[in-house]
Amino acid sequence: MRAWQVTRLGEPADALDLVDVPEPQPGPGQLAVRVRASALNFPDVLLCRGHYQVRPPLPFTPGVELCGEVIAVGEGVDRQVGERIIGTPALPTGGLAEVAILDAVDAFPAPESLTDAEAAALHIAYQTGFVALHRRAQLQTGETLLVHAAAGGVGSAAVQLGKAAGARVIAVVGGPAKAEVATKLGADLVIDRREQDFVAVVKEATGGRGADVVYDPVGGDAYAGSARCVAFEGRILVIGFAGGTVPAPPLNHALIKNYSIVGVHWGLYRQLDPAVVSQAHRALLDLAATGAIRPLVSEVLPLAAAVDGLTRLGAGDTVGRVVITP
Template sequence: MKAWQVTELGEPRDVLRFNDIADPVAGPGQVLVRVLATPANFPDVLLCRGQYQVKPPLPFTPGVELCGEVVAVGDGAGFAIGDRVVGTTNLPGGAFAELAVLDADSAFPAPDSLDDAEAAALVIGYQTSWFALHRRTQLRPGETLLVHAAAGGVGSSAVQLGKAAGARVIGVVGGPEKAQYCRRLGADLVIDRHTEDFVPIVKEFTGGRGADVVYDPVGGDAYAKSTKCIAFEGRILVIGFAGGTIPQPALNHALIKNYSIIGLHWGLYKQYNQQAIADCHAELSRLAAAGEVRPLISERLSLGDIPDGLGRLGDGDTVGRLVFHPPL
């Protein structure tokens, strides 16, 4: 089969090579799928750079999630050939290839209400946001949710899930194109950080109270400024550090203002509570069937576009979700 491989670490455009490699084989409890769609995710960029917490041996194929058609089934896998599934891959054999292997407990039926690209994008981003908003904190109807990088992969899912939960959602983005995309997601208020300071706008929008929940996949200044507009008994969700700077929280400030700092590492649930992931997928499928959430795909590209697509994602030049489809 054909697969994109990282043979040395660096920027995606420089290090990805499209190689002929042996077809993978499904072992016990696994399924082999023909890749139908695979999104670009920031962890894929970090994997290419060698900056992700998981560091697979070289060479490896990135691509952390997919929608695929089952073409072979290992013993005890519980799926049938022809099933359309979504799930997360096992590095070093990622989804940026024609075929991929999934552990059966990391694969789920693809929602019938979504096409291949939409279904592929329902996994990591929406799971992350659902766990953040409903398990790590309990977002309540009528509360105000402030989402940073609201036009990005995880941020866009937080906007939709926040609206589905009955919250008022403020999206912070960078640039007019991303602002327009965020409005299409359903945000009640969109702030362009390139031209506006979100702190006073959030305070004005909330009548001086501030945001009840802050969803922060950026870190750096986004986190620091969020502490200036967090509400009494507010919750700041630490999702990641796409901005490149890990904040050093002033715990005395959290004490004085009476807010919580809550971390989320979604991947740990695969180790500690796989059932919670299955339950989350069932709820996301229900919300998708009801039309309350639907991944908004901004670009549908071919497998041949992966190096440039990942490169643009790493540069911060993409809007919304990029999804790659075979063939080239």
């Protein structure tokens, strides 16, 4: 089968080779899937660079999220061949290949209402958003939600989930094209950070109160500005650092303004409280069935074009989700 493999660490164009390798076989507690679609994620770029918290031994196949069809099951796995599933592959046999391996606990029924490409893009971003907004931030109907990088894969999910929860959503993006995307996603107010000071606009739009919940997958200046426009008893959700800078917030500021800095590491729930993941999946299936959420897939590329997709994703030059179809 064909698979992309990281043979040396670096940028995707330097690190990845498309090679022919034997089809992997599932071990106990695992299943093998024919990959129907694999959604690209920023962690895939970090895996190539060797900057992700998980560092598989070389060579390995990246691709942390997929939609696939079960073709074989290992000992102790109660799954049916032919079942359509979504989930997170077990590295080193990731989703940027024709066949991938998943631990059975990380495989979930694919939403019938979504295409393969959309289903592949549902799991990580929407699980993260659902857990962040509902479990960690306790987002309430009528509250104001500020979403950074709102036209990206993670941010676009947060916009849709915020609207589905009855929040007023303010979206921050970079450039007019991304502003148009955020508007189509349903954001109530869209701020182009290249043209406007988002802190001032948020304060004006909320009558000086600020945002009740901030969804920040960017870090750096986005976080610093968020701390200046978060509301009394507000919650800043730390999702990631796609901007490349990890903030070092002054805790006296959080004390004086009485807001919370809330970390969100969704992957820990898979390890420490998997029931949370299962509950979130059921809720996401219901939301997808009603049309309240639908992953924004901007591009569907063949397997051979995965490096191009990852390169543009790493540079912040994509909107929504880029999906690979082997």
